[in-house]
Amino acid sequence: MNIVLRLAWRNLWRHSRRTWLTIGAMVFSNVLLVFMISLQFGMYGLMIDNTLKVFSGHMQVQAPGYKDDQKMRQVVPDVQPLAAHLRSELASDTIAARGWAFGLASSAERSYGIGIYGVEPDFEPQVSNIPGLIEEGRYLDDTNATEIVIGTMLARNLRIGIGDELTLLGSGVDGSFAAAVVNVVGIFGSGVKEIDRNIAQMPLGAFQDIFYMNGAGHQVVLLAPDLGQADILQARVETALSDDSDLVVHGWDELQPGLKQAIQADMSSAFFMYGILVILVAFSVLNTQLMSVLERTHEFGIVMSLGLKPGRLGRLVMLETAMMGFIGMILGALAGALFTTWFTVNGFTYPGMEEMVANFNLPGRVYPRATLVSSFAGPLVVFLFTLAAAVYPALRLHRLHPVEAMRTT
């Protein structure tokens, strides 16, 4: 082994208790960082999945401008053939066509303004979790049937149930008056008030008839196997769209800007906390290395007299710190990953969490995600700050005067 490495290594264990204490501080904060970051990303994953699997999907093909204006006439022409084309082109069946209209839903007793989705009964269950949330009756099955499924609160508000009729009033794509009577065949409960109160779904064929869509719709929804692959899929969708179409593809972050902002806000407050933690560790390293440099003044005087330059001594101190930091990083990342993995299997919850996460349509138990990134990002930052903390003690060596240094004992 190189003698400088050997020297650094042995110096490290001169005060093994002090070294272990410093490493302990690193390991502790690393475990905390790994766990918190994994938990955070687990939580974001859940938030994204649960929110996106309600309606927006990972991406949508739309007419330009539709995302912001939501005008009836901003249509995707021949939306079902387009969806079918994408399904075969991308060899994926998590792709579904939809239309959307605003309308007045009236029962015998009351009327409410609601959003009406026209959906493909065969494919909607692949891209949304609403079809799986039917509490009463059944989901849609025939694309031309004049049927509808509505949310639990809407059913209660309208005072209707399975088998009852519902009158829809709205305006067609050309602005003409649209009206229809449809049968309530199912009632879903998502647990999210806005959805259960304001949303209804009906077969796309019937929807197109009622609103004079002439084969058009408003969106093709796509779901990637997981969020990480959404970008790749989006690129493939863009190439799969024919060149002369002016349709656009919007990613989930454009479709749900609020979600992204919520995540970003949460991230910045979390990273502020992590920053403080890392700085505390850095100070403990600074303290240790300063002490270890001061008590070796005499020895440093000797090696400087022998012809070693302060810069090399500084590198020795940096090397010692790097070794210590490396041990802290590896032990911390491993311990953190193990600790986190336990919760990955068993889930993590704390009192009050259920109420907090209910806003995002989340379950009360989060499964942190221990990935390579979440296991090493924190420890790596701690390592870098550890190195940074040793710069000052290392630079101090430049002020050392060999004769004076040798006089100190």
Added chain:
Amino acid sequence: MTAVRCIDLCKTYRQGDQDIKALDHLSIDIEKGEFVCLMSPSGGGKTTLLNAIGGLDIPDSGEVWIADERIDQMSKGQLADLRLANIGFVFQAYNLIPVLSAQENVEFVMQVQGVPAAKRRDKSYAILEEVGLKGLETRRPAEMSGGQQQRVAVARAIVSRPELVLADEPTANLDSKTSAELMKLFTELNEHHNTTFIIATHDQRVQAYAKRLVRMLDGRIVGDAEQHAA
């Protein structure tokens, strides 16, 4: 050829409200290959002079030349390089690196000089045998007697055959037998490799080996005589 030339060196230390002249307008020339003993009562300025010659300390005024380079105006880095390449030091108190073994202490300077590993090893083992420490190569300083430690320090100073060896009380902690061996080693190096030695000492036994005796008092040279070595 002149190995060391000091011209009108002054160095004053303040102790309390008193100025102490550790070097007082001191001038001396030492030729390459000389074997010089510096002697003085305690506090005479020997260590201060050796430090000035070795570039460890800068005098307040005057000039220090090593070979044909003026060193009292060099930067710290240049001085470090000079020491590394040309000067071997043995200090008053044995000054080893506590976490390294005897052999590693000896290797240390060569390592810094960039000597290849195999060569370092051979040289360090050979030199330790020469100073009578065969078998103790793997001991750490704390596991050796004062005399043994001092011999390691000597081995470290001479292992890379420096042009100039500055030794400050090298025999202070040695018994007569070991110090005689050490002086023989110095004499051999001096005669075979023409290494210049400047040795500060109180030790009568050491003075016997010197070819030139320089007596100091209060930072001045008060006697300078050639002598035939024992």
